[in-house]
Amino acid sequence: MTGIVGSVLEAWDELRVHKVRVLLALVGVAVAVCAITAISAAGEMLRQVSAEQNDRWNGRAATLQVSAWPTGEGGSVMPAPEEYEQVFDEIVERYSVGYSSMLRNAPAPVRFPEGTREVYTTGVEPDWATMHRFEVTSGRWFTDADADRLSPALVVNQAFLDALGGVSVAEHPTVTIGGDNPVVATVVGAYPDAWPQAEPEAYVLVGAQAAWVTPESLEMTGPPSLELWVPEELADDLVGLVQRDVAGALSGVQADVFRFDSPDYASVDGAIRLVVLGVSVIALLLGGLGLVNIALVTVRYRIREIGIRRSFGASSGRVFFSVMMESVVATTVAGVLGVTVAVVALHNLPLDALMGYPVQDRPGFPLSAAVTGMVAAVGIGALAGLLPALVAVRVKVIDAIRY
Amino acid sequence: MSLLELSGVTRSVVLPDDRTLEILRGIDLTVDAGEHVSIVGRSGTGKSTLLNILGLLDAPTSGEYVLDGVPIGRLSGRARARRRGTDFGFVFQQFNLLQGRTALENVVAPLLYARGRQFWQRRTLAAEMLERVGLGDRLDTRPEKLSGGEQQRVAIARALVRVPRVILADEPTGALDVDTGSEVMDLLDTIARENGSALIAITHDLAVASRAARQFRLAEGVLTPIAISARSAGSLGALGAPGGQPSGPGADPGAAGHPAESGDDQAEHVARPLVPAHGAAPGEGDAA
Numbered sequence: 001m002t003g004i005v006g007s008v009l010e011a012w013d014e015l016r017v018h019k020v021r022v023l024l025a026l027v028g029v030a031v032a033v034c035a036i037t038a039i040s041a042a043g044e045m046l047r048q049v050s051a052e053q054n055d056r057w058n059g060r061a062a063t064l065q066v067s068a069w070p071t072g073e074g075g076s077v078m079p080a081p082e083e084y085e086q087v088f089d090e091i092v093e094r095y096s097v098g099y100s101s102m103l104r105n106a107p108a109p110v111r112f113p114e115g116t117r118e119v120y121t122t123g124v125e126p127d128w129a130t131m132h133r134f135e136v137t138s139g140r141w142f143t144d145a146d147a148d149r150l151s152p153a154l155v156v157n158q159a160f161l162d163a164l165g166g167v168s169v170a171e172h173p174t175v176t177i178g179g180d181n182p183v184v185a186t187v188v189g190a191y192p193d194a195w196p197q198a199e200p201e202a203y204v205l206v207g208a209q210a211a212w213v214t215p216e217s218l219e220m221t222g223p224p225s226l227e228l229w230v231p232e233e234l235a236d237d238l239v240g241l242v243q244r245d246v247a248g249a250l251s252g253v254q255a256d257v258f259r260f261d262s263p264d265y266a267s268v269d270g271a272i273r274l275v276v277l278g279v280s281v282i283a284l285l286l287g288g289l290g291l292v293n294i295a296l297v298t299v300r301y302r303i304r305e306i307g308i309r310r311s312f313g314a315s316s317g318r319v320f321f322s323v324m325m326e327s328v329v330a331t332t333v334a335g336v337l338g339v340t341v342a343v344v345a346l347h348n349l350p351l352d353a354l355m356g357y358p359v360q361d362r363p364g365f366p367l368s369a370a371v372t373g374m375v376a377a378v379g380i381g382a383l384a385g386l387l388p389a390l391v392a393v394r395v396k397v398i399d400a401i402r403y
Numbered sequence: 404m405s406l407l408e409l410s411g412v413t414r415s416v417v418l419p420d421d422r423t424l425e426i427l428r429g430i431d432l433t434v435d436a437g438e439h440v441s442i443v444g445r446s447g448t449g450k451s452t453l454l455n456i457l458g459l460l461d462a463p464t465s466g467e468y469v470l471d472g473v474p475i476g477r478l479s480g481r482a483r484a485r486r487r488g489t490d491f492g493f494v495f496q497q498f499n500l501l502q503g504r505t506a507l508e509n510v511v512a513p514l515l516y517a518r519g520r521q522f523w524q525r526r527t528l529a530a531e532m533l534e535r536v537g538l539g540d541r542l543d544t545r546p547e548k549l550s551g552g553e554q555q556r557v558a559i560a561r562a563l564v565r566v567p568r569v570i571l572a573d574e575p576t577g578a579l580d581v582d583t584g585s586e587v588m589d590l591l592d593t594i595a596r597e598n599g600s601a602l603i604a605i606t607h608d609l610a611v612a613s614r615a616a617r618q619f620r621l622a623e624g625v626l627t628p629i630a631i632s633a634r635s636a637g638s639l640g641a642l643g644a645p646g647g648q649p650s651g652p653g654a655d656p657g658a659a660g661h662p663a664e665s666g667d668d669q670a671e672h673v674a675r676p677l678v679p680a681h682g683a684a685p686g687e688g689d690a691a
Contacts, residue, residue, distance in 0.1 A: 002522040006515040017503040308499050311460060312513040313488015315481045397460045398451075401499065 007318065011325035015333070024294070026334040028287030029380060033338030034345075035280040037373030041346050044366035052363075055133045058261045059227060062235035063131060065103075065260040066091070066226040068246050068253040078223055079250050081210070087249040088226040091242055097228045101128035101206075104224035108212045110200070111176040112163045119160070119177075120199070123206030123224070131229045139169035139189030142205055146188070152177075152208035155189035160200035178212040227260065235259055281376075288331075288380040295327055295388035306392050307400025316393045323392040327385025328378055335377025339370050404472055405433040406568060406601055407457065412466030413624075414452050426452045428624040430466065434601050436568065439592065441615035442605045443629070448621045450605040451573055457603060458571045459487040471568075488516045492562030492600070494591065496574035498554045500546040506533060506557045507542040510564050517565055532560040536590060552583035556590065563594055570595050572604040576611055588614060 015022045059065075066088070070078045085102065092100045104123035109116050128134065129141045136155055146153040151174065154160075164187075167173040173187045185204070206224065230238055239257045246255035299306075306319060314322070343365050414427040426449040434440055444450045455461035456468065459475065468475040470490065475483065492513075493499075500509050507529055514525035521528060533542055536556040546554050555575065562570055575591060576584030588611055595602040604611060605621075612618050613631040620629045 002518045006522065010515055013504070013508070304499065305501055308501065309512070309516075310484070311458065311487065311491075311493045313484050313486075313516040315484035317481065318484070318516070398455050401460070401495065 003318065003321075007322045007325045008329065010322045011329040014326050015330055018298070022330050026287075026291070026330055026337075028290055029284065029331050029377065030287075030334040030338040030341075032280055032284035032287050033335045033373045033377045034341045035283065035338075036277065036376050037339045037342035037369050038345055039277055039280060040372045041342060041366050041369030042349070044369055045346065045349075045363045049363060052133060054261065057132075059131050060133070060229060061261050062230055062232040063260045064228045064230055064235060064238060064242065064257055066228065066242055066246060066255070066257050068223060068250050068255045070223075070252055071254050073252070077252070078218065079253065081213075081218075081224060083250060084224050084226075087246060088224075090249070091226070091245055092228070094245070095228075095230075095238060095242070097230060099127040099131050099229040101125040101131060101227050102224050103128070103227055104206050104209060104213070105221045106209050106213045106217050107221070108177050108202075108209075109179050110160075110163075110202075111182070112200075113165050114163070117163065117200065120201045121209065121212075122201070122203050123209040124203055125206060127229075128203075128227070131227060134191070136189035136191050139187070141189055142203075146205055147207055149186075149208075152183060152185040152204055152211065153188040154185045155191065155203040156187050157191055157198060157201050158193045159198045160202055161187070161190055163200045181211065183208075183211040284376055284380055288384045291327060291331070291380070291384040292387055295323075295384060296391060299323065299388045299391050302392075303395050303400045306395050307397050310397040311401065319395075320389045320393045323389040324382065324385035327388070328381035331377045331381030331384070332374070335374045338377065339373040342373065343370070405469075406436045406438075406471060408433045408467075408469045409457075409463075410467045410469075412456065412463040412468060414449070414456060414461070415464045425624055427456070427463075427626075430624075430626045432619070432626060434569070434603060437596070437599045437601055438617070439595070439602045439615045440604070440617050440619065441612035441631075442603070442619045442621055442626070443607065443609060443612045443631070444605070444621035445607075449624050450621050453621060453626070454571050454573050454603070454605055457569070458491045458493060459483045488513065489565065490568045492565065492567035492570045494555070494558050494562045494570065494572040494575045496577035498546070498551075498558045498578070500554055500557055500561075502546065505543045505545055506538055506549065506560075509546065509557055510561045513561060513565050521565060529560070529564055532564040533557070535594060536560045550583075551579050552587060555579060555583075555587045559587070559591055559594065563598060563600070566598050567600055569601045569603060572602065572606075574606055574608075575604060576606070576608055584608070584611070 055061075068079075068084070068087075081104075088100075088102055091097075101124050106121055106123060107118045108121045110119040124142070126142045126144055126146075134141070139155070141155060142153055154175070161167055161169070161173070164173050164175060167187075169187055169190045174184050175187065176182045177185050185208075228238070228242070239259065243255050243257040246257070247253070309319065309322075346365055409430050409432040412427060412430040412432075413425065415423050415425045417423055430453060432440075442450055442453065452461065456463055459470075462476070470486065478486065501512060504512070507526065510529035510532055511525045514521050514528060517525070530539070530542055533539055536559055538553060538556055538560065541549065541553065546557065549557065555578075559575075562572075570591070572591065576587055579587060591602065591604075592614060594600075602615075604615065606612050609631050618629050618631050620627050
């Protein structure tokens with residue numbers, strides 16, 4: 001224990017005494033570590049961002065989307081919404097799907113203070129938010145109890161609230177929807193706009209849409225679909241089974257079941273990432289070579305000191321370890337510096353501009369990148385310290401003291 | 404039982420032309436705990452080689468070295484290093500302080516190789532030791548800002564901070580003027596006595612040698628007991644080598660006073676033996 005602590009203290013002392021030399025030797029290492037860490041972290045962060053975006057748009061792995069469009073052959077017509085609902089419920093029950101949601105897009109005439117506007121509404125069920133990592137920023141998402149409300153619940157975007165006159169969810173704003181048979185809906189939750197100048201839009205429970213959905217609008221937007229969040233390993237099997245069941249239950253329709261979520265993809269192109277990483281590794285090796293060079297010269301100058309330390313009782317193993325530790329401690333300091341700079345730089349990275357849309361869940365600095373940077377720093381320190389340490393061990397004590 | 408005992412120790416090296424150079428020949432020496440021994444001899448006689456063997460920095464070619472009852476030849480390199488750290492303190496002619504470090508950091512340095520209390524309380528112990536050598540007010544001063552005498556005091560503090568059983572002093576006053584040298588030797592004597600450490604000093608200076616309870620002369624690789632009284636202490640020349648010139652074959656007149664004489668290129672510069680004590684055989688005719 002004291003041997004290790006003593007070696008580290010010795011190494012630190014040596015670095016403290018020769019600050020300028022160490023600083024010069026370590027600039028290259030610190031820059032390379034910073035680059036490696038930053039690239040690793042940026043890749044991780046962007047992959048995380050894109051994965052979350054992917055989940056948000058397409059659902060988590062594995063999300064199956066089930067749709068059944070009338071074929072039009074033999075005079076087939078679109079089944080009634082109730083028929084879809086019944087078939088979808090049977091499928092959810094049959095396969096014990098934990099999270100599922102019917103989905104129906106329908107335009108709705110919304111009476112804003114400045115006039116009626118056609119607003120795009122998405123009919124969902126409460127599970128949909130979990131399946132799509134969807135989070136409201138004020139108010140709440142739907143619960144099962146909302147199905148019994150006389151005034152349908154709405155979760156709207158900021159543009160919708162702005163169109164209502166800049167109200168907040170806390171004020172429990174209401175809005176009239178519909179033409180001949182209007183209903184008064186209540187805003188229960190809100191979320192930010194997906195992009196600047198976004199149009200008002202709203203989520204509503206799919207059952208509540210019946211108040212303003214017309215056969216004409218159904219013809220335009222299509223029948224409801226169903227999303228199922230299933231275990232990835234069962235996804236492929238379920239595609240075939242659900243397709244068969246839906247086609248059997250609804251006549252005159254083309255049943256389609258496909259996996260809706262897409263595999264993760266890296267926003268930073270893999271090849272570019274490899275090139276930058278390669279350049280960083282070369283920079284790190286060059287920095288290490290500089291370190292070796294300076295360390296070798298320094299050992300030559302320190303022969304007498306090494307001899308003196310041997311007279312204190314330093315074994316050859318201890319001398320080897322100490323000289324190597326000097327290099328490792330030095331590059332560790334450089335590593336900490338490099339990683340810190342990378343963290344600061346990436347903390348201020350304009351992710352929104354880079355991704356082209358607002359990133360709601362800004363990912364933190366990935367620990368793995370910091371670990372990669374530190375491992376690279378310590379590794380190059382150990383490599384760079386090896387040769388000088390071997391030279392130091394070969395110093396003849398008697399000659400060293402007389403040097 | 405003696406603290407250390409050399410029996411028939413030799414040290415020889417093979418020169419580039421394949422000749423064998425004998426630096427030490429059949430050295431017999433015993434030193435007891437707390438004893439003060441001095442070894443005089445001209446440059447190139449093997450004094451430093453002997454000191455390096457005593458301090459476990461070098462190994463004999465033949466013969467036996469027993470330290471505290473343990474034959475050194477049986478110890479591994481690591482064990483020898485450990486005993487070197489715990490049992491020996493070195494004082495060098497050129498001080499050999501670590502540059503760029505303060506006096507305190509220099510004295511702390513050996514304690515980095517210690518264990519237990521000595522390691523964890525190294526700064527306190529080092530400060531106390533510097534206080535004992537009269538440098539309590541110069542803890543944070545770097546060697547280059549200290550006088551020669553002060554630097555040697557720091558070196559003494561560093562040699563003694565681990566309370567070694569043997570202090571090996573290689574020309575401890577060689578780089579100091581007479582008065583400062585005398586003060587330094589007073590200090591070394593005092594602290595060695597207080598610590599109960601044996602003190603083995605090699606020197607050209609007969610005044611320094613005369614402080615020891617037992618004196619030896621090393622000439623042509625042979626160690627001979629001699630007696631130097633304070634009255635007769637002077638130069639080596641006064642003890643039988645006129646002008647202080649080495650008289651051995653290939654002697655280097657310019658090497659007198661140089662501390663390093665055990666190297667391959669200098670070992671043949673052996674001097675004739677000086678004053679043997681009580682009729683000891685080698686070089687008897689040279690007695691003053």
